[in-house]
Amino acid sequence: MKGKTSIVMLTYNELHLTKKCIDSIKQHTRSDQYELIIVDNASTDGTKAYVRELEDVIFIENEENQGFAKGCNQGAKKATGDSVLFLNNDTMVTENWLSPLREALFASERIGMVGPVSNYVSGPQMVQPSYTDVRELPAFAKDYTAARKGQRTYVHRLVGFCLLVKRELIEEIGLFDERFVYGSFEDDDLCLRSLLKGYQLQIVHDSFVHHHGHATFHANQETNISTFFAENRLRFLDKWGIDLNLMTPHPYFAALLPQEAACVLDVGCGAGATGLELINRQAVDMYGVESDSLKATIAKAYYKEVKEVNVDEYPWSEKEAFFDAVIFSDVLEHVSDPWQIITRAHKSLKPGGVIICCLPNMMHAEVLLPLMTGDFTYQEVGILDRTHMRFFTPKTMRALFPDHLFDRVIEQQINVPIDQNVQLFFDEVARVGESLGFQTKALSDQVTLYQLLIVARTKGGASSG
Template identity: 55%
Template sequence: MTTSIIILTHNQLPLTYKCLQSIREHTQDYELIVIDNGSTDGTVDYLNAQPDVIVHVNHENLGFAKGCNQGIELAKGETILFLNNDTIVTEHWLENMLTVLYENERVGMVGPVTNYTSGHQQIPVTYSDLSGLDSFARRHCEENAGCYTDVRRLVGFCLLVKRSVLDEIGCFDEVFGLGNFEDDDLCLRALRSGYLLRVVYDSYIHHIGHATMNHLQGTNLGILLQQNRHRASEKWGKDIHQLIYKPLMKVSLCMITKDAEMMLCRSLESILDEVDEIIIVDLGSTDNTVEIAKNYTPHVFIFPDQKDEEAPYRYAFAQATEPYVIWQEQGQVFTSKFIKKLCSLKFTLEDDQDKVDIIDDTFLLRRAAGFKMPTRHKGERIH
């Protein structure tokens, strides 16, 4: 699987040289695409002399978002990596990120840890100059092999994205001009589409930080940050970081069971991680259904079967405590498409919608709106 590595340059040739050399030393199965944004220090001549680099030259600085989008148009890979030129990569950096990115189809974007960035990806380091970089990175990655964490925000200094995700949510928004907040904007769109974002702890990259921004003539980084924060707020109607870190809507799962021991585990495990409480109302099972259910939730209730079909459903609904309720049949297995849609709703739903259809006749019901019989059970009974 080829990864298209997209790097933007604007002068800073010594940094670009070190970055490309580190990629060549520590990376396999990739293509290099460099978008130059108006360099005047010999960067373009150097890039044009590199046989393994696809070069696109802009005669002026068109900004980070525009340059990255130009790179995407040139890219042939199924996976796109956006990488700053003020970085130095280390052993197994890309392959370890790819492992996490494709471990789950719901993962949309991943990033490494580093010595310098904002947010969750910065870790303490013990080296003081680049001579100690490789040994530190090797030790850190061995100690954190296979480790990752879900986050709400990844920083664009090194961002690995499935191309299919970009096809769905769109590329960088060029309204952010020279740069900053376009990565936050992309993360928010991914989250609102139900994708997971992960930091990969066994991928380490050295990052200088703001190497280009700090040398742009006539540009003040603080003013640019303020301007783009305002642009993001205008676009989304609220501070973008408030939206990224907003509390997720909470959901109770309700299920009516009877003699379901052969199917219960598979049903519950298909949604277990995405709900905040599980309510099981059993109609008098004679097998191990109740014992199995108690492995997943303490909220298991015995409700004698009776002629009133709606009674156990009303009872289950009454036990729920979270703002929204979702119904699951005892043999129903939710697909990844369903889970992705549910996660999107948890991120975007305002607490004033009484009923929200998901897919396959399944819906979220606001508990305050009152009981509503699940569609699939109307006219049916569990035997």
Template identity: 60%
Template sequence: KTSIIILTYNELELTKKCLASIERYTDKDKIELIIVDNGSSDGTREYISNLPDVKVILNEKNLGFAKGCNQGIEAAGGENLLFLNNDTMVTKNWLTSMLRVLYHSEKAGMVGPVSNYVSGAQMIHDAYQSLDELESFAEAYCAREKHHTKRVLRLVGFCLLVKKSVIEDTGPFDEQFGYGSFEDDDLCLRALQKGYSLHIALDAFVHHHGHATFTANQDININQLYSENRQRFTEKWGTDFTYFTHPRPEIAELVPREAKRILDVG
């Protein structure tokens, strides 16, 4: 079973679209839904509290992405954990394709999909112009990329599938990163350090609205948060972040042991 952990902070309409897409494209018998609300004030708390067969955690204030995800981890009963932003919409075969990649080898530890709005190698440029085109685009694109994967050094946390055993080995998200940014990069490095490999399922497409939580919280200065968390990441790992996010093509194909040496995290 896969525990899908979704954090919410306002943006109720986006959350409804996300949940509707999961309902449409996911086998309910193979998942459990866990929603962690970080102090919404737009009716989100009342809405999710009335959803059937959903584990709900209500925080009185915004505890941040890392803390919220860690609460979800503690509540999860699945063998797999899937961290999913509430401003996403999944498409046909999304989870099946990602699980196939996650279990193609014992050392595969984390998998992400491709998307219209994400940094790094998971980005598909010029995907579509409107949501009306999403379903047809995703189906055609994923058919062309069926069973294709790409090994990488970094996956973005907007939609991140992880074996629960990997989290037990590496530890959960580092809560020093607060509201968000770089906690996913940090988790990726810890997974690499333990010898796990990271992969993109090229035949899994997830639409991402992007920065919805930050937009909904006017108290957060996203540029300042990014700068502060980048500094925390650099101080923790002693490595240049741009080198990590934009590796030379040949580096991405290296085994984790060699990647650790290059990134100086071993």
């Protein structure tokens, strides 16, 4: 692939690691593929003298430590390539590392940033290596990447230890936000700004980069990584009000969705984490409903359509017999008329389509025991979330899906254990109730049921598998 990548490397001491990183670049990258820009943040261990002697390197020397974001920005402003790769100096690249990254980046106009997998990184870019010595690294990386040629994963977040970014994206959204001093969350911020402009992010599984991890922090005795992380996290939350690390898919929905489902409505989709998991698993067009504007805009980077409305405002009539599946993720308890919503959703499903929903159980001891003592206090989270408008028991959950419209094909319980004495109390209540002729036999089990997952298929449809 033609084109040149500008590699921007920030250094602060740790000369031995910088040498290994640069040597690996020279060994595994064609000279016409890249330019190297090194920004030194006032090293005192001979790094500056070493870099000055290198040929074909653009070198920027800072008299004071400017931090990660500002230093990287200095380097990126000198870049002339069609892409900029921010690379930590405590990394070692491996055979054929750059070409797959570039191929992924330029495979689509919608892709704005990509990153490799590594032995030391947070999130899904992390893989478990079999090597214990860097001398074993080349063989491992060659075998690992060969077995995953062309494999890509869409994500909401990439880590800045090795981050390849399109020049046009930088020109559109800008560089790292320099309020995130020294390091951490400047990459999250760049990722979020990219998503909000409609760009997509990918992990490239056939590119492996070894990472020693936090070498710059360890080299600077005046820095405390935990303190900087906490402070920058607060800066990020203050700026955006959202944590990319908390944008996770529903833990059960992907396994319950039929793999042949090609058109799915995700009601209450949030930032689209569940849909992203489905997109990575199967060929599917995701549609979403989300009232939070920021989350809806993030989801739009991957979803075919996202309506920024409340659930009861969704134009169901425009999508009659349209979807293979409709997902309600912790939604129906928040609307005034969930029965009407289910009826409308039924009309939007193709024959044999399914509804997948998750509902909290009012019978759990977390609610039932305080209720028996006269306490029904709303909480910030949980079954008594103050935004909940409707409350359900297993019986009334099932009643949402009337027999003349649906077959309930799957019920899956999510149980949360309770204190042993509380369990004994409800066991006794159930026993006494039965002895008096009340239907309390199921009470002992219901007080540990926190949520119920239901998969309901439209009547007369084919099996959901």
